[in-house]
Amino acid sequence: MRDDPGGGALHLMTRVAQEVGAQLLDRFETVKFIPRTEKTAGDFVSDADLTAERMIRDRLQGAHPGIGWLGEETGASGDPNGLRWIVDPLDGTTNFLHGLPHWAVSIALAQGDRVIAGVVHDPFKSETFTAGAGTGAYLNGAPMRVSQDVPLSHALLATGVPAGGRVTYLSHSMRDIEGLMPDCAGIRRWGAATLDLAYVAAGRIDAYWERNLGPWDVAAGLLLVTEAGGDMRPLWPGQSVLETGSFLASNADLGPLLAPRLCDLRDSA
Numbered sequence: 001m002r003d004d005p006g007g008g009a010l011h012l013m014t015r016v017a018q019e020v021g022a023q024l025l026d027r028f029e030t031v032k033f034i035p036r037t038e039k040t041a042g043d044f045v046s047d048a049d050l051t052a053e054r055m056i057r058d059r060l061q062g063a064h065p066g067i068g069w070l071g072e073e074t075g076a077s078g079d080p081n082g083l084r085w086i087v088d089p090l091d092g093t094t095n096f097l098h099g100l101p102h103w104a105v106s107i108a109l110a111q112g113d114r115v116i117a118g119v120v121h122d123p124f125k126s127e128t129f130t131a132g133a134g135t136g137a138y139l140n141g142a143p144m145r146v147s148q149d150v151p152l153s154h155a156l157l158a159t160g161v162p163a164g165g166r167v168t169y170l171s172h173s174m175r176d177i178e179g180l181m182p183d184c185a186g187i188r189r190w191g192a193a194t195l196d197l198a199y200v201a202a203g204r205i206d207a208y209w210e211r212n213l214g215p216w217d218v219a220a221g222l223l224l225v226t227e228a229g230g231d232m233r234p235l236w237p238g239q240s241v242l243e244t245g246s247f248l249a250s251n252a253d254l255g256p257l258l259a260p261r262l263c264d265l266r267d268s269a
């Protein structure tokens with residue numbers, strides 16, 4: 001682990017994401033009976049989120065007690081500048097609780113702000129997206145790459161309006177969509193940030209942007225995108241994507257083209 005923290009951990013992270021994903025899939029069959037509350041307006045937490053995070057935490061910290069933790073549901077412990085797991089146990093909770101089969105488990109290992117390894121697992125579609133720093137990005141073990149040579153008029157984009165600050169950021173999103181929609185092939189809003197990032201990495205969509213997400217939404221996916229040859233840039237210049245959760249992820253060509261058209265960068269130019 002000390003000599004190869006990313007590579008050694010990736011097997012364990014993948015296994016844990018798949019095991020916990022299988023448990024979530026079982027619960028998805030009877031989802032309407034799962035107890036839930038709202039953390040803030042539109043940000044649900046259910047017994048499935050809490051159980052999944054507890055299982056992941058037990059498995060990862062049981063194997064490596066010295067590594068710190070940052071999880072959506074249980075918060076942070078350990079040195080934020082050291083090695084830590086960054087975990088979203090169930091990304092797309094609102095989809096999950098409505099019976100929509102579009103949600104995932106996301107696990108990253110980071111050294112401070114630098115992500116070393118990442119896994120996004122979609123149990124419903126049996127798709128596991130993995131990446132290690134410097135070792136490429138894979139879908140179910142096969143190398144994946146971002147899209148190439150897609151003119152904006154053929155590009156399929158995605159975005160999201162975060163649960164946290166959705167009133168603040170709604171007007172930004174509306175302005176972006178209004179400006180871009182006439183010029184691209186379409187803009188999706190799927191409701192699972194980790195899968196949006198994984199889909200950019202797999203070349204299924206050409207770009208995705210969102211604001212004010214948590215580090216657990218972004219950590220694994222950002223490594224998938226960069227290791228798949230993509231472009232990941234902050235929407236708030238000079239600030240870390242992991243800290244602000246505000247970014248544009250795209251294939252290599254579209255980043256420079258789209259960035260000045262998103263309102264944060266347009267307004268700050």
Ligand code: IPD
Nearest residue numbers: 091092093160162163191192193
């Ligand atoms: C949410 C999803 C969604 C994004 C929200 C996130 P959660 O994560 O990723 O796509 O728009 O802001 O909070 O709460 O379902 O893990």
Ligand code: CA
Nearest residue numbers: 043044072093
């Ligand atoms: Ca949540």
Ligand code: CA
Nearest residue numbers: 088091092217
């Ligand atoms: Ca999330």
Ligand code: CA
Nearest residue numbers: 072088090091
């Ligand atoms: Ca979550």
